[in-house]
Amino acid sequence: MAKPVAKAKGETLPAKTKSASKSRGPGDNSVSPDQLKTFYHDMLLIRRFEERAGQLYGMGLIGGFCHLYIGQEAVVVGMQSTIRGKDSIITSYRDHGHMLAAGMDPKGVMAELTGRSGGYSKGKGGSMHMFSREKNFFGGHGIVGAQVPIGTGLAFAHKYNGGNDVSLTYLGDGAANQGQVYESMNMAALWKLPVVYIIENNRYGMGTSVERASAVTELHRHGEAFGIPGEEVDGMDVLAVRAAGEKAVEHARSGAGPYLLEMQTYRYRGHSMSDPAKYRSKEEVDKYRSERDPIDHLRKILIDGKIADEAALKAVDAEIRKTIGDAAEYAQHSPEPDPSELWTDVLVGA
Amino acid sequence: MSIPVLMPALSPTMTEGKLAKWHVKVGDAVKSGQVICEIETDKATMEVEAVDEGTVAQILVPEGTEGVAVNAPICILAAEGESVADAAKAAPAAASAAKADVSNAAGAPKAEPPPALAAPPVVSAPAAEPEWKGKTVRLTVREALRDAMAEEMRRDDKVFLMGEEVAQYQGAYKVSQGLLDEFGAKRVIDTPITEHGFAGLGVGAAFAGLRPIVEFMTFNFAMQAIDQIINSASKTLYMSGGQMGCPIVFRGPNGAASRVAAQHSQCYASWYAHCPGMRVLAPWSAADAKGLLKAAIRDPNPVIFLENEILYGQQFDVPDDPDFVLPIGKAKIERPGKDVTIVSFSIMVGKALQAADELAKKGIDAEVINLRSLRPFDTETIVNSIKKTNRLVSVEEGWPFAGIGSELAAQMMDHAFDWLDAPVKRVAGLDIPLPYAANLERLALPQVENIIEAARAVCNR
Known part of the structure; x- marks a missing residue:
């Protein structure tokens, strides 16, 4: 069992978290220069997608709740690089980044945000409820914590089917206080299910800080009652995420049971679009943005390691802008769902 | 090309707001994600971040302006390689173009008359099963339920049973008697007392293509799990545009047993029947129990299967045929x-x-x-x-x-x-x-x- 990493309580900015898994630099052969460039691309794609989603929301083109992932990009991009084939992914309602990392088409995701027929759920799910069987992405769930038993059930099915596929089950620090999370951890440990629980600790469950919500703020220790090894990870460093993720996924794949990763991360935007985020200081947000930004961090590795120059990164940026521009265009011009869609997909074969 | 920045809506209900403060001035370079101004609504003050990059060419709405309509241009950015003066000159055109764009985009839902199609499709009940003329056996409801599960488990190895005391104890009400012996611990699974957790776990297994039978010791305890039953099992097919079928059966005794008082004696028929996205069955006889449970297990949708403890021991004639399945939806x-x-x-x-x-x-x-x-x-x-x-x-x-x-x-x-x-x-x-x-x-x-x-x-x- 990994040793829990001690952390001072009440610390306002847990600067660089010390992961048991060391962040490996570009000199490490386990992450190729091409992979590093892919990570950069994928994180920037999520960032730009979310910025555009925020803009479309501001224009009234996206309705309802819209939870942006800006700031947390390193978590999904790092974790996605550790899985393969039929491994499954499930998360909560802050899900746009997970879908893009899983390889879902930005057009289909954006068109779902605008409630159009070209969206992944034909416009019937919206921001919080999207799925792709093809990419083994099982949602997008709107009830805090509900995805955790479901993700554990995906792991149950992986084991039942006899392969060695793994379920990545993401939850936030807010969900980490839900009873069903612990019911799931118990069963996963009892039955040695191949699931990696990834707590994305962005420090606030809506407006309530972890310190005000959890009696034990070291969320990676929340599986201890069930003997689940846990590890705190610097979720702003994609390489640290990948290193910890590889270990956790291998643990689950080997049949040793569940593993818990606590990603120390930060969301720059409010809980949802309509959250003015008065529960935290502007200085705190600025400090994360200027000192801990996951994309800037990787950018520096790429430049300092001479893996990519400014011109190359600018080209990546331009390509992504075009992809996002096309997605936004598609999302605004894909037709609204036909009224007959009201009555479809209520039941299979009825 | 100059880029207009529009007054954003910060909540689904916002139509206008006050431009409280500018954080940039003409000539400033702006990066994606940079806070450019603050907006006040009746609920809160919020920062507006730039999406596009460029240089501020013109500020169209001075700070302190109240009642700025959502989607009105508030400033103009000069794109890279464009002079600030040129961008400012192009501003009025850009601004009106932006307005036109927004209306074309059909952003805000238009008030339309309700379409004629918005009535439920008429689904007629299936044909009644033909009257059984073959051999019958005398079975209790309890035996009929067990036989239905056993037959379907033999027929499809994706079917498994999970719940409290279903395996080693042979069922709290002995409904699953003998199933552990025949199918083994992989397919007949004792769960901890953790209804919300195992109901959700079953839903996940069903999303992944298995066919779980989730037994609640009684439906009273399924109240612990009702979020997973309604929000996850019954709604996800719709919310996924038809991708995420959930072939699962939630079964167990429902209603009053005998002298177990209020918390253990409730009928959930109208609770579940209220909800679209699933089927709700309530058998009476052993033949109902067997034919409907087999139909429920074969059905590709979530099924609530309401049994009755007092009926478990009652005997009825049941068609002696492993292919006896009743139509769902026929009285x-x-x-x-x-x-x-x-x-x-x-x-x-x-x-x-x-x-x-x-x-x-x-x-x-x-x-x-x-x-x-x-x-x-x-x-x-x-x-x-x-x-x-x-x-x-x-x-x-x-x-x-x-x-x-x-x-x-x-x-x-x-x-x-x-x-x-x-x-x-x-x-x-x-x-x-x-x-x-x-x-x-x-x-x-x-x-x-x-x-x-x-x-x-x-x-x-």
Whole structure:
């Protein structure tokens, strides 16, 4: 069992978290220069997608709740690089980044945000409820914590089917206080299910800080009652995420049971679009943005390691802008769902 | 090309706001994600971040301006390589173009007259099963349920059973007797007492293509799990545009048992029947139990299967055929009659039949309908019966308010109003938590005499 990493309580900015898994630099052969460039691309794609989603929301083109992932990009991009084939992914309602990392088409995701027929759920799910069987992405769930038993059930099915596929089950620090999370951890440990629980600790469950919500703020220790090894990870460093993720996924794949990763991360935007985020200081947000930004961090590795120059990164940026521009265009011009869609997909074969 | 920045909406209901403060001035370079201004709404002050990069060419709305409409251009950015002066010159055109763009994009939902299509598709009930002429065996409801599961588990290795005490203990009510021996611990799984968790786990397994049977020791405990049943199992197909089917059966005893008091004695029929996205079945006889449970396990949708503890030990004739499967959504006329229709389900079907025998002695010929399926609901069979009898009594064990009987009465207002010669009469449990004392419990639950009384009242005899 990994040793829990001690952390001072009440610390306002847990600067660089010390992961048991060391962040490996570009000199490490386990992450190729091409992979590093892919990570950069994928994180920037999520960032730009979310910025555009925020803009479309501001224009009234996206309705309802819209939870942006800006700031947390390193978590999904790092974790996605550790899985393969039929491994499954499930998360909560802050899900746009997970879908893009899983390889879902930005057009289909954006068109779902605008409630159009070209969206992944034909416009019937919206921001919080999207799925792709093809990419083994099982949602997008709107009830805090509900995805955790479901993700554990995906792991149950992986084991039942006899392969060695793994379920990545993401939850936030807010969900980490839900009873069903612990019911799931118990069963996963009892039955040695191949699931990696990834707590994305962005420090606030809506407006309530972890310190005000959890009696034990070291969320990676929340599986201890069930003997689940846990590890705190610097979720702003994609390489640290990948290193910890590889270990956790291998643990689950080997049949040793569940593993818990606590990603120390930060969301720059409010809980949802309509959250003015008065529960935290502007200085705190600025400090994360200027000192801990996951994309800037990787950018520096790429430049300092001479893996990519400014011109190359600018080209990546331009390509992504075009992809996002096309997605936004598609999302605004894909037709609204036909009224007959009201009555479809209520039941299979009825 | 100059880029207009528009007044953003910060919540679904915002239509205008105050531009409280600018953080940039003309000539400043702006990066994606940079805070450029602050906006005040009636609820909060929020920062506006730039999406596009460029240089501020012109500020169109000065700070302090109130009532700025959402989507009005508030400033102009010069794109890379463009001079600030050129961008500012192009501003009015850009601004109006931006406006036009937004209206073209059909962003805000337009108020449209409700389309004609917004009525539910008419789904008629399936054909009734042919009358069984073959060999039958005498089985208890308990044995019929076990046989149904065993046969379906032999037929499809994706089917498994999980729940509290289903394996080693052989079932809290011995419904799963023998299944562990035949199918092993991989497919007959004892769970911890953790209804919300294992119901959700079952839903995940079903999303992944397995066919779980989730047993609740009683449906009272499924209240712990109802979020997973409704929000996850029954809604995800719709919310995924048809991608995420959930073939799962939630089964167990429902309603009052005997002397177990209020928390262990509740009928959930109307709770579940209220919800789209799943099927709700409530068998009475052993043949119902077997034929419907097999249908439920084969069905690609979530199915709520409401059993009854008191019925478990009752014996009935059951067709002796592993392919005996009943249609979901078809009621059964258990006793034909011409004077009054008595509609019921689960344990109350037996009481209704007893009442009918007593009524016959008084010269009232009652038709007894066993609903079997509460969703879908076989309105057609009931309407056809009313056309014959012109009188309707509903019988259920659950509470009267917003119960199955209430729905039945409303359905008949829609479909059989002209055929009714008397108001629909509901017989239901009393509107109280079920008491423990034997005499009070008997008074709180519908009895044969209550049904007789109701039937005589609608017949005016």
